[in-house]
Structures are given as structure tokens and as C-alpha cells.
Amino acid sequence: MEQHDRLNGIATFVQAAEVGSFALAAERMRVTRSAVSKSIAKLEQRLGVRLFHRTTRQQSLTDDGQAYYERCVRALAELDAAGAALDSARREPTGRLRVSAPVLLGRHCIAPVLMALMIEHPRLSVEMSFNDRVVDLVEEGFDLAIRIGALPDSGILAARRLGPLSGAICAAPSYLDQHGRPTNADELVGHDCVVYARSGDDVTWRVRDGDGRVRELRIDGRLRFDDLQAIADAAIAGAGLARLPCWLLARYVRTGELELVMDSERIPSIEVHAVWPQSRYLPLKTRVAIDALVSAIPGILESTTLQHRTPERKSPKTR
Template sequence: MNKLQAMEVFVEVVDTGGFTRAADNLQLPKATVSTLIASLETALSVKLLHRTTRHVSVTADGAAYYERCLRILSDVRDAEESLSRTRLSPSGRLRVDVPTGLAHDVIIPAMPDFFTRYPDIQVEMGCSDRSVDLVEEGVDCAVRGGVLVDSSLIARRVGMLDFICCAAPDYLRRYGIPAHPRELLQHRCVNYFSSRSGKILEWDFTRDGERLQVALPGLIAVNDTNAYIAAGVAGLGIIQTAGFVVDAMLADGRLTTILDDWSIDPLPVHVVYPQNRHLSAKVRVFVEWIAELFASHPGMRLPKAPPPAARAAPSPLESAV
């Protein structure tokens, strides 16, 4: 039995949900597909698939093996790619992870351009505000906001996010407009808590050499960008977020900016990938494409000079990325 071929067949059966379609896609006789799966199960001494006359589903062992097969086959393709001319036309499955806000507002809307350039790449994009373990979860690269703390990752800075404070007009009519960050202590704020530590994150402000970092009262705390913005629009309190995320809501009046004469530390954005993993052509072109995309986005561009201070940890705004 050719083990790599058997893995490819198994992955195709799982992806398509059946032997017939997998055989068609791989241009193999259905009997060959069945034989390879049976041989694989015999060699592994586990049942990988549940079979009925109408349906094929993966077992618990099969699901775990499927994930391993994806990684192995991807590594094999990457190794071949690095030694062949296919580097000029990258292909294959690319697993990336991006923060919710960036996915929704910046990356997803631009993906048609990426697929026009690289039609042979299939992207699996995880969208969340949690920090995934790239190696453990088999992710090729990730976009992350904030100062990086994982020294095992190679990082390329691709953007900087500027932040604003804003609230729903109805909230401001009911509770007033704060003129100084200290007045936020008498207001309701929507808080954001870290998915890693569960800690509610503080807000920072700078003006004319005065710098404040405050923990603020609030009725609600969330750890998801969409929920965070929705809470602000619903009038649950003041929010501090990346400006580009709420541009449309500021334009149509759902939100109003406050404390405009105060600065908020910008948030660096990086693309990261494991240092012990070969930078395949598909990862390389995705990283370059992200860098190009952010360079042309008014809310993401890198400054010409480094900012005076970099945020030491993500903020409600880890949300906004």
C-alpha cells in the first residue's frame, strides 16, 4: 500500500463525504478507493469511517487522523514546491487565523483579489479574537494585533491601528459627554476581556505629556469584536476601538466620537508563522498580499517613523483587530 496515496484518498473521502465523489475527483476506480481505505484501517487497526448505503461519516479516530493527514500532505507538497517551478504558481490548502474585526472589515472583502492572483490556493480562515497555537492547531500563519510575546514565532509587522473612543448618541444624551478620561470613571464603558487570561483590559490616553491608564466601570464585558461594537451601538456604554471598524457607524450617526483631543497608543499588527516551518510559496504570497493590502488601507498603514510608545498588551481593540 502506498501510504501517502492512501492518506490523500482518505482526506478526499472525508472532504467529499463519499467514495464515489472522491473516486471521481481523484480519477480512480471506486474499488481502488475502497481498497485503499480498508488497507489503511487494517494497517492502523482502527475504524476511520462509518459507512452506510447512503452516507459516509468520519469516526472520532478518523477525525484525529484526518487532521494529521492534512498536515503531512501539506508538508509533502511544501517540500516539493520548494524544489520545483510551482513556486511561481503556488497551490494547495492554506490555513490562516485572523482577528474577527480585520477579517470582517479588511481581509474578507479583499479576498477576490487574492484568488484572482492565486486561483490554485484554497484558504481555510479561522476568525476569532483568541490567540491560537499555530503548531498545535496546524495553522500556517496568523495575523495578530499587539506586542508579540511568543518568541518561537517569526513575525513581520504589516500595519498599525489607530484608536478612538465613541458611544451611541442616545447614551451621550442620557449620561453626558466626558471632557477628560478621568470622567469616564463616572460613566459606563463596554469592557473587553482577554481570551487568554480572562483579565479585563485597561484603557490608555495621552495628551501634552500627560499619560493615563485606567480600569473603567461597565455593565458588560465581552471578548469578541462584533459583540463589542454591537454593545456600543446598543447604548450599553462607551467603547474604545480601531477607527476603521466603526467608520460606517460614525458616518450614519449610530456612533459619535468623544475625547478627540486625546491620543490612544496605536496597536502594531503582525503576520506570524512558526520559525521551524518551511516558508512555502503559498504562505509567502499570502504574507506579501496581506502586507500590500494593509499598506493601501487608510486605517492600517505603517507610520513613517515608529510610534512613541507601543501597546504592551492588546486592548478592547485586540477586539478591533
């Protein structure tokens, strides 16, 4: 038990050193702040040195603390490597897998795949966080995240492509009956648009013209949301044109609530990736989740690709 407490104390110390805050370390480790403080105090007492300079707002390493941290990181890396070697020898993934994914894509496409994986492996548990912001995997303790769009260069993250996310421009038939049906990029100008926007950033729609060249159109939508379902609901209500991912749009096209204006052949797709903290040893639970997503997600995304069809017009009822 004493040896276990010593190792826990070292892991707690490294966590606190990396985030610079006992409170944040406690949050990441899911323990109380006092538990972190007591653990580090015991470690300092055992070593006979002060590891942190303490202030009311943050904690910073002393010179002794910095030297000890560097050795502890190397030691924990070796322990992680030993655990990963054993993990690789297992055939059954175990433990908790923490995943971050965009809200609607996560709920409708990612979660079903991971729930099926959890059922297949009874010793695996999954914790999913749905959020459209870009999370810091290392800082927030996620094993895996799903990202939509181009990935920035990163020396701390690894990535694997899951497939292209196709989109289309649509509107309610009532809106198009009143305002006309645009057939090219130029005719989109002047239409009311419901757009996805965050933090006040300018919005552009990428559209292929008749020659296949991609044009970027700056859209000045009067109605903006940071939620795709709200955009779909507004479009159905007749608020204007909307660009939506095909996996979300398909059901509304089938019911006739929305009509395609420009299909997925006219709207360039966006890549979807799984990303995870780069490491020499990838835990089995993360590896099987990535493999499951790579196997399932392309088919899910491809199955909802929409191509333009001439909408059927119902004849008015005669009295």
C-alpha cells in the first residue's frame, strides 16, 4: 500500500506541475483540491524539499521541483511503456475511453459506433463529451477527439482520416417558391441565408461553378447560429438558404421539408479526422476505437450523400 501511495503521489505531482494549478490538477484527476495538496505535501515531507512555490492563484516549481519533475516524467514514461506493452498483449480493451466530438456529428454518427464497440467489449467504458469547440486533448484529459476541417500542424497530436463530410445548400420549398431557385453561385447573392457562425467570424460558402472551379462566396446572413440543428429548423421555417451536412439534411429532403438547391457535387466536402495525443505507445482501448471509426464512419457519411433530383410537385386538390 505504501508503494502504491508513493506512485500516486508522483503522478499527482507531475499532473500539478504540468497544469500549474492544484485546482486544475484535481479537476483533471477527479479528486478534491485538498487531496492534491495533501498528496504533494506528503511527497515534499518524504523528500525533505519544497517542490512548489505557492501563491493564492497558482503554483510554480522550485528549482528542486523542476529537477524532480524531469526525472519523474521519464520514470512515468517507462511505466506507461511497460503498461502499454502488457496492454498490446491483451486481446480485450479495458478501462475508460474519453472522447470529444462535435455536437450533432457526435450524437448521430460517432456515438452509435462507440456504443456498439462498448457492447462488443464488456470491460471497456466510454465517456463522450459533445462540444463544437476545439478541445485541448492533453490539457482536458481526452483520449480521442473528432475534428471537422483542415488540421493545423501539430507536434503533439496524431491523426487518422475518417472520410469526407459532404454538404449541400437547401431551403424550404415555400421560401424557394417565393424567392426563386438559384442555379449557380452568382444567383446565391441576394438571398436570405441562415449561416453557421462562431465568435463573429466571417462566413464563406465554397461552391463549384460550371467549370468545376471552387469559388468562395462571402455570405452576409442576417440570421446566424452556432448550432446546426437550429439552422436546419430555421431553414424549414422558411428563413432562407442554408448549408447543411448531408447526414443531417437527408431526412428533411426525404420528408419534403427541405429542398436541394445545390447538391453535394456542387459543394466541396470537408475532411473528418480522429485525433489523439501523440505517443510511442497507443493504448489498446484507443486503437480499437480508431479502427472502429475508420471502418464505420466512411459508410455512414457516404450513405447520406445527396444529389439533386427534380422535386415532385403535388397537384392541388380539387373541390
